[in-house]
Amino acid sequence: MINESNISIYSLSSEREIQMWKECIFVFDTCALLDFYSFSTKSQQNIFDTIFEKIEERLWIPGHVEYEFLKNREKSMVKPFSEKYGLLQKEILKPISKNIKELKAEVGQLSTRTKKQNSHPYIDVHLTEELEGLVNDFNNQYIVLNKKIDDEIIIREEEINSKIDNDNVLTGFKKFFKVGKEYNFKTIMEIIKEGELRYKNKIPPGYGDLNCAKPKDGIQIYGDLIVWKQIIEFAKEIKKPIIFISNDVTKGDWCYIDDRNRILSPKEDLIREIKDESNVDFWMYTLEQFMYKSPKLLGSKIDVSVIEEAEHITQSKIEDEEEIRVFEKGDIVWVDFPGTRPAVIVQNDLSSTKVMIAPMSSKNEKLNYKFRTQVELSACDYGLTNNCIIKLEKHMVLDKKNLKQYVTHLTDNDMIKIDKALKIALEAEYSFVME
Incomplete structure (x- = not known):
């Protein structure tokens, strides 16, 4: 029991x-x-x-x-x-x-x-x-x-x-x-x-x-x-x-x-x-x-x-x-855009004042496998309160001044998943624009 x-x-x-x-x-x-x-x-x-x-x-x-x-x-x-x-x-x-x-x-x-x-x-x-x-x-x-x-x-x-x-x-x-x-x-x-x-x-x-x-x-x-x-x-x-x-x-x-x-x-x-x-x-x-x-x-x-x-x-x-x-690609950070929430840096040109991030869900929700643009992170792996979903389809470009606090850095395996999901998200955007 x-x-x-x-x-x-x-x-x-x-x-x-x-x-x-x-x-x-x-x-x-x-x-x-x-x-x-x-x-x-x-x-x-x-x-x-x-x-x-x-x-x-x-x-x-x-x-x-x-x-x-x-x-x-x-x-x-x-x-x-x-x-x-x-x-x-x-x-x-x-x-x-x-x-x-x-x-x-x-x-x-x-x-x-x-x-x-x-x-x-x-x-x-x-x-x-x-x-x-x-x-x-x-x-x-x-x-x-x-x-x-x-x-x-x-x-x-x-x-x-x-x-x-x-x-x-x-x-x-x-x-x-x-x-x-x-x-x-x-x-x-x-x-x-x-x-x-x-x-x-x-x-x-x-x-x-x-x-x-x-x-x-x-x-x-x-x-x-x-x-x-x-x-x-x-x-x-x-x-x-x-x-x-x-x-x-x-x-x-x-x-x-x-x-x-x-x-x-x-x-x-x-x-x-x-x-x-x-x-x-x-x-x-x-x-x-x-x-x-x-x-x-x-x-x-x-x-x-x-x-x-x-x-x-x-x-x-x-x-x-x-x-x-100096924030790097793969860092989980607190971001202000507006409201403070966690996100992952998915692209970062060190010579630029801009950075591309993907927001993380703040709720303990389950991964929807229909979305190949999402990646799940385990809370126990990264010191997070709940398991989180990185939503690459909602990626955005922000000014680096919006990056507020470093949390941790993703593993190489999770970054491979994120790169694949981001590629799918960007290809979908390009197809939509061309249509």
């Missing part, structure tokens, strides 16, 4: 969520820890005081997370200066200075070309002199203000660099987090062998690192799997539910997400594996979701402004990833 309770571990009711938060160990990944450096010092302390103090005995990180965090800590600390202030100078302040110089030169040209009274064009010299005076005054004031801005940026840089030796975040983590042991090289090599088979078949976690925007190599490719193995081993020892706090969600190899990068649920394979191996329940949240739910589920008194800051950090990361990524 069919028993619905057999799949209850794959969903999270309110009652089950409350119970998990009461009993669980909160495990943080590297990305969530490093994102603490994006918060203001005041917000960092507020998180420590209002949340971490309440769950001090229930915070844990795997040994490999400790390694990755310490390895990337200083880079994350100086990131606000190198990326944010550097771009501010390059993209805004320098162009302003250049524009002011050009304005001075153009006003000078105006004065030169209009000063002769006996020929056209002629403008009263007093007017052009007044204009030149205004521009010169503005330029002199800007030079003074620009120097103050440069001095302010230097102060920010010194503040950031001083935190490397006086790191409040590291001090807080040392106080609150217990740390698991790291694996030796032999054990890691065994995990890599398993990882090769898992990644080939898109068994989570970590396979998204094979096609990520910033390529990884060596052991680093299997970092997520190493972390996962350490979580499973730890769960066997403590026999308590695991809630995993991760901001590494856009690769599609840990969880399902919505269009705002919020976790909907972990991948089913992960829930099943840790249940079978350790007999514990497992769920996931982003750092932002964790803080948002903490007042209700932990009784924390975190400031609303800190949660708002977390939302801003998440949005900034999404925008940064969009700037870094």
Whole structure:
């Protein structure tokens, strides 16, 4: 007889969520820890005081997370200066200075070309002199203000660099987090062998690192799997539910997400594996979701402004990833045309501002085999909420600015199917036009 309770571990009711938060160990990944450096010092302390103090005995990180965090800590600390202030100078302040110089030169040209009274064009010299005076005054004031801005940026840089030796975040983590042991090289090599088979078949976690925007190599490719193995081993020892706090969600190899990068649920394979191996329940949240739910589920008194800051950090990361990524043929992306929905890039000329996409159905509908222009995708293969249909007969050309967020990349086999279906769709259009 069919028993619905057999799949209850794959969903999270309110009652089950409350119970998990009461009993669980909160495990943080590297990305969530490093994102603490994006918060203001005041917000960092507020998180420590209002949340971490309440769950001090229930915070844990795997040994490999400790390694990755310490390895990337200083880079994350100086990131606000190198990326944010550097771009501010390059993209805004320098162009302003250049524009002011050009304005001075153009006003000078105006004065030169209009000063002769006996020929056209002629403008009263007093007017052009007044204009030149205004521009010169503005330029002199800007030079003074620009120097103050440069001095302010230097102060920010010194503040950031001083935190490397006086790191409040590291001090807080040392106080609150217990740390698991790291694996030796032999054990890691065994995990890599398993990882090769898992990644080939898109068994989570970590396979998204094979096609990520910033390529990884060596052991680093299997970092997520190493972390996962350490979580499973730890769960066997403590026999308590695991809630995993991760901001590494856009690769599609840990969880399902919505269009705002919020976790909907972990991948089913992960829930099943840790249940079978350790007999514990497992769920996931982003750092932002964790803080948002903490007042209700932990009784924390975190400031609303800190949660708002977390939302801003998440949005900034999404925008940064969009700037870094060069979308390719075969990418599944969130597209705005209008309304946000998933689509597949089916043609992409890198030298063009346009791209051809095919929309994906957002409903769990069945493939209509009468339509040879449609291709079905399995949800479990690509980190999607439901099985989806790619409708090549509805392909369209959009501006690349409408491509909003990368989800994952299709396999070569599925791309062969899509190319065939697109060819049929284009031939049908051509036949219709000729008729």
